[in-house]
Amino acid sequence: MNTRTAFSKTLALVLGLAVFAAISGPAHAARIKEIAAIEGVRSNQLTGFGLVVGLDGTGDQTTQLPYTSQGLANYLQQLGITLSAQALSQLQMKNVAAVLVTTQLPAFARPGQTLDVNVSSMGNAKSLKGGTLIATPLKGADGEVYALAQGNLIVAGAGAAAGGSKVTVNHLSVGRIPQGAQVERSVPTALQEGNTVNLSLNASDFQMARRVAEAINRKFGPGLARALDGRSVEVKAPMSPNERVAFIAEMEELPVESSIGAAKVIINSRTGSIVLNQAVTLGPCAVAHGNLSISISSTPVVSQPGPLSGGQTVVSEKASIDIKQDKGKLIQLPAAAQLTDVVNALNALGASPQDLLAILQAIKSAGALNAELEVI
Incomplete structure (x- = not known):
């Protein structure tokens, strides 16, 4: 093997490891500034x-x-x-x-x-x-x-x-x-008051609050940060304004491993949009779905009286109502432990987004949908 070939293989291995590290590491981490904000710093x-x-x-x-x-x-x-x-x-x-x-x-x-x-x-x-x-x-x-x-x-x-x-x-x-x-006038903030600053998470999550406190303690020393509840983290900060700003700037750049939130299905009843997060799972169930259509037609009818009868022309309407219901067969949906499987199972029903609104609510009521339904 010549030197050029060995160098090419080594370069390919290094690039492969770099791509693997980029995919497996930072892709699942978020900076503190992206998941939390400093309390009191607001518009x-x-x-x-x-x-x-x-x-x-x-x-x-x-x-x-x-x-x-x-x-x-x-x-x-x-x-x-x-x-x-x-x-x-x-x-x-x-x-x-x-x-x-x-x-x-x-x-x-x-x-x-x-x-x-x-x-x-x-x-x-x-x-x-x-x-x-x-x-x-x-x-x-x-x-x-x-x-x-x-x-x-x-x-x-x-x-x-x-x-x-x-x-x-x-x-x-x-x-x-x-x-x-x-x-014309500024609004004072409480950033420089006291010996602590509080981080407010964008969403209430006890697991994320614990991970934020652990990440800060690993970087700056034990006992510096503590989680107060599922949304607030208290952090001891320097008293000097310049040192406090530098401390907050460095703290906000710390990476924190993101956690999978609660399983949710977001339904927009006005537009028919449905969004599922990655934590949604589906238990085994069976669903029957059929379409019901109702059509109403109205035809004007003119009643003309006979000659010299003294009657009046009367205009009325003749309405006909037709109800058509398509046959729906019972479809068995297997258990789905991943979001991809849930999507494939729901697509197998062949229902429109508006029909899926009712189907998802029925599956939830049957206890087969492991997620929280939220209507916006």
Whole structure:
């Protein structure tokens, strides 16, 4: 064997081991930052009432919306312009639209930073395209102003109407202003308070809470972290702000072996969607399924009276109802210990997603489906 051949085989072996390690190791691990968050580090919702001006006749189309005219009157009064009640009633609001402005104030946001805002019409404006949002204070749940929004709207849509016909592409009553709000006040966080920080898991899982605490103790020393319950893990952290931030940054990168959650079947009754996780198993059972269809047809029948009889023409309907039920045979479903086997067993029924909603509930009631049914 020459040197080149030996090198090629060695390189292939190394690459094979690397691929095997990549598949068998990190693929089943998740970082702490992906499964948990630091308690107290959260965003806050902000909202405000504003006016969009400069519309091309597509604003609020009636004077029966008092908040639009009142909002405009309040804004003009701040500019030193006072309108009488008669003048206020004669305002035409076709170029003005009342809107609600919403955004999220992220954690650690400082005054002067900018935020993206969403603008939604709250009246009967046809379109916000081409409009400009005038200065709108954004308040938090405590009623305090934390940001100020203003700017030109971006509306990803188009529309046209003529002669009673109307064509609309996308939604024209909602727009967005990138970096349209400026933070005026910051929200303090409790990150630097006390000698501990708490990790809050995204989902309640006692096994995952124990594994997170064990991973932190292996890295930084025993007794540093402890699981308080199925969702919270308490971790002792340095007191210095710089050291605490560095400690949290390193802790969030620690890998934790992911565990299989509780077996669940998620059912969306509105769309007919069904989602099963990998922990779902199926016991042996038998299912009979058949389709039932009902058709109703109505035919107009005209009863014409004879000549000179003095009767009247009567129009009635003749309805016919047809019920058809397809024969369904009893199908035996074997026990399935893996998700693939469960899917194959359910596909063997040949039922539609809407029918599977009822079949899965019946199998669950019979005790053959080892999973929790959740309807959303």
